[in-house]
Every structure is written in structure tokens, then in C-alpha cells.
Amino acid sequence: MIDPDHIDGQNTHDEAHVLEGLDHLRRQCERRGLDLDVVRQRLARFEVAIPSWGVGTGGTRFARFPQAGEPRSVHEKLADCAVIQQLVRCTPRVSLHFPWDHTDDLAGLREEGEALGLGFDAVNSNTFQDQPGASLSYKFGSLTHTDAAVRRAAIEHNLACVEAGVALGSRALTVWIADGTNFPGQQDLSRSFERYLESMEAIVAGLPEGWMALLEHKLYEPAFYSTVVSDWGSSLLAAQHLGPRARCLVDLGHHAPTVNIEQIVARLVHAGKLGGFHFNDSKYGDDDLDAGSIQPFQLFLVCHELVQAERRGALPTDLATMMDQSHNVTDPLESLMLSAVALQRAFAQALLVDHAALEAAQQSNDALVAAEVLRQAFRTDVDALLASVRQEQGGALDPLSTYRTSGYRARIAAERPAPASGGGGGIV
């Protein structure tokens, strides 16, 4: 990890202008009748998980350009996640993906995480690629395959993921399937969804007490004509069919291009079926770009729905939030740090909405003022607040510059010679 003295030294250097920004924000809040300390306390509890595969370089279906120091094992992935958490202090859990992160010693891995200050978030199953030595193929589907033996293999894999998750202290299983078709008529659209429900029933029945199944939908890719769980409607139908232990997961990149995601969030809250998020950003489709890098206002509006739901007591306290991004041209650790901060920023801005003014404008049908109340919160510069919350928890006022001047990347590049195959991690 990074030498704490290095973090302290950088913080001393950055402290003056953070205090100046904080003073300004406090005066702004006072003018708006908001209590900055209340905002600060809620913000300090904001957390988002790191995907283990996110610390390796991503890629596209064309190529992958691995960088020096790529993690070659789940242990090295944890080490990288620990550095992110050390600097930003809102990423205390890692989400593992099986079998990519397979280890025979799960108890040891849990201890290793604890020693690094990390816990384990939702576990992710993988039935979108064939595993070495597997006798059955997922080429034409997994949980929805026409062959019951393939469906059984996919169910067993998911249950094995749950077992691994139990050993790690996780509380949720995220299920995304690549099942779908490339041609009209290739499969019966009704029967494939029925097979999905039947398979998921078996998985949900195998969940231990207190566990949740998160259903992740996706509009297209790798199937390009139809996917079995294509949209939030299908996801909600399935979650309602499967009962209280199944909920919907919203990946920001998995919707139709013009869909109103914040409204989907509001509907899922209403149905009691919001289970979690995969945060990322996109311009065209499932681009998996860094959270907040393309449409920060949309991210703010999603956070606004969460804050509203929490104020009404309607937000589940066990929401599973994770970053799900692919870092093709940046140092993944830098992207994940800045994305975690971008999420924290959007959430902080949502906490700064003047709810009384918003409600009054809505009641009197003053569309302009209602929109302006939201925009005023969105325009508020909260960087000093985020920095001081991080520092209070032992993190860095400026995570990016502290990371860059620490020499961590150069150190791991020397310690982790690239394997001949070009590095671990998948194209995600």
C-alpha cells in the first residue's frame, strides 16, 4: 500500500484551499437553510464497491492494451483495490467474479481482505463463456438453454458462487446472463423467458438466509436480436415472480438509448424491487465509460431519486452499489478512484437539494423554479466537502495526485512481470 506519511505530506500541501472551499460551501448552505453537518454525516456513509476485474485493463472486441503492473491473481487485484480504498475511503468492498477469481482458499482470501481493510460485496456468476474442461457449452444459452442439462450446469455454477460468497461474507449474488438470439425465430421468446424463471427459482431456493439475488438486465450484446432479460420490465416481472429475495439491478449502460433511467429507479423503488446499481457512463450504448464522465446530470438525477426515497423511508438499506466500468486508455486505479469520487459528488449534490422549495414548486406547478432548484444543487461545487470527508477518514485530499506521486504503479510494474499471454483479466 501507499506510505501513510506520503498521504499526510500531500494533504498538508492541499489543506489550505480545501478549508477555503469548505468555508464558502458552509456559507452557501446557510443562505439556503441547509445544515452542512447533516449532509456531511450522510455523505460519510456513502459507499460503492470495486469490481475485482476493474483493476485490470479492459478492452474491446478488437484489442486490449494491457499496461505495466496488471494484477495477475485475485490477491494482486485485492492489493490494488486496497490502494483505491486507502486514498478515497468510500470503496470498502470488492465484488468478485467467478470463476475468474477462483481460489481454493476462500477463508484465507477473506482474511487477506480483512488485513487490507476490505470486505466482499455481491458475488458475480459467469455463464457467458465456456470454462476450460467444461463438457457442456453456453454457446446457445445458459439458464435459458433448450437443453435441461446445460440449464442445470448453469444453476449449479450459480449455487457454487453463493457458497463461495458465504465463505467470503457476501450477502448477494448478481446474475447477468448473455442468453438471447441473433435471428428472429431462433428461439421461442416466451418459452426462453419461462425457462429463465424456472432456473432462477432453483437459484433463489438455494440462497441462504439474508441473501438477495440481483437480476441484471441488458438490452443487447452479445446477442443482437433479442436478449432474454432485455429491460427493466422483464427484470421486474422476474423479480416479482421470484418473490422477496429477488430484486432488480440497474446497470446504467444496459438500457435503450433514450430511456429515462431516474424514472426507472423511481418505479423500482415504488415496487420495492430496487436491489442495486452498476455505475458507469455511456455516450452510445453499453460503453462502460467512467461514472460521471459523460452525463453527470443524469447521475445526479439518479442520486436525487435515491435521496428522495431515503427521505420517505422507502430506500432499502442493503442496496448493492458497484462501479462496472472498462478502462481501456487509463490507469484503472486512477479511473476507479475518480469514478468513486464522481459518484460521491453526485450524491452530495443530491443531498444539497432544497426539498421544501422543490415540493412547493411542484405543488404550484412552477416548472421553471422546480427545475432551477435541482440545477442549483447540481451546480454546487462540493469538491472541498468530499476532500475533507476523505481526509477525516484517513484518505487523501487529492487522490489522483497522491497516487501519481506515490510511485505505486512503477513499483507494481517492477514486481509483476507481464505473463507471456499479455496479462490477466478479461475483455469486459
Ligand SMILES: [Mn+2]
Ligand atoms: Mn453490469
